[in-house]
Amino acid sequence: AQSVTQPDIHITVSEGASLELRCNYSYGATPYLFWYVQSPGQGLQLLLKYFSGDTLVQGIKGFEAEFKRSQSSFNLRKPSVHWSDAAEYFCAAMDGGRRALTFGSGTRLQVQP
Amino acid sequence: NAGVTQTPKFQVLKTGQSMTLQCAQDMNHNSMYWYRQDPGMGLRLIYYSASEGTTDKGEVPNGYNVSRLNKREFSLRLESAAPSQTSVYFCASSEGVGQPVREKLFFGSGTQLSVL
Numbered sequence: 001a002q003s004v005t006q007p008d009i010h011i012t013v014s015e016g017a018s019l020e021l022r023c024n025y026s027y028g029a030t031p032y033l034f035w036y037v038q039s040p041g042q043g044l045q046l047l048l049k050y051f052s053g054d055t056l057v058q059g060i061k062g063f064e065a066e067f068k069r070s071q072s073s074f075n076l077r078k079p080s081v082h083w084s085d086a087a088e089y090f091c092a093a094m095d096g097g098r099r100a101l102t103f104g105s106g107t108r109l110q111v112q113p
Numbered sequence: 114n115a116g117v118t119q120t121p122k123f124q125v126l127k128t129g130q131s132m133t134l135q136c137a138q139d140m141n142h143n144s145m146y147w148y149r150q151d152p153g154m155g156l157r158l159i160y161y162s163a164s165e166g167t168t169d170k171g172e173v174p175n176g177y178n179v180s181r182l183n184k185r186e187f188s189l190r191l192e193s194a195a196p197s198q199t200s201v202y203f204c205a206s207s208e209g210v211g212q213p214v215r216e217k218l219f220f221g222s223g224t225q226l227s228v229l
């Protein structure tokens with residue numbers, strides 16, 4: 001079955017520190033991959049997406065993600081975290097035929113001053 | 114810019130009651146979706162509509178029905194609410210035409226539903 005796994009339920013980092021959120025997928029072929037962010041009480045906002053080509057993709061708010069086919073991973077990174085980055089982050093995937101996203105269970109990011 | 118509008122924002126039901134969650138988008142999007150969000154489980158797709166006049170089941174369709182009333186509106190109905198349907202419900206839409214490279218979901222702000 002197709003699935004998206006985010007191994008870390010909760011991560012705490014200090015402001016200014018680097019961040020990496022993990023995402024692994026299980027699909028028959030390479031799916032389209034996305035990262036969304038959800039601030040408290042809000043809907044989800046797209047950070048970035050990968051379809052093909054360059055395996056390092058840049059997104060909004062200084063985030064980037066790297067697609068690694070050999071590891072079936074699409075990890076999200078940010079060099080220096082800001083307090084406003086505290087939120088829940090969701091990795092998602094979509095196969096080309098079904099056109100509906102499958103989400104991971106999310107990683108809640110807490111930022112310490 | 115309204116985007117995706119969901120009503121109501123909060124609802125409390127008793128077991129067995131029925132209700133309809135409304136969703137409308139003003140972006141002329143073709144595809145619309147209903148997700149539920151539960152702690153530790155992320156978002157799970159209930160139903161989606163790839164275009165006006167079509168609907169398809171997602172991962173967790175049991176206990177729900179949907180109607181794509183027109184291109185703008187996509188409603189979710191609970192015929193006989195159960196405590197297991199206590200959740201936060203999100204409606205979303207996307208352009209959903211042709212190349213998936215343009216796919217980006219726009220989400221509403223959610224409906225918090227409690228079934229007692």
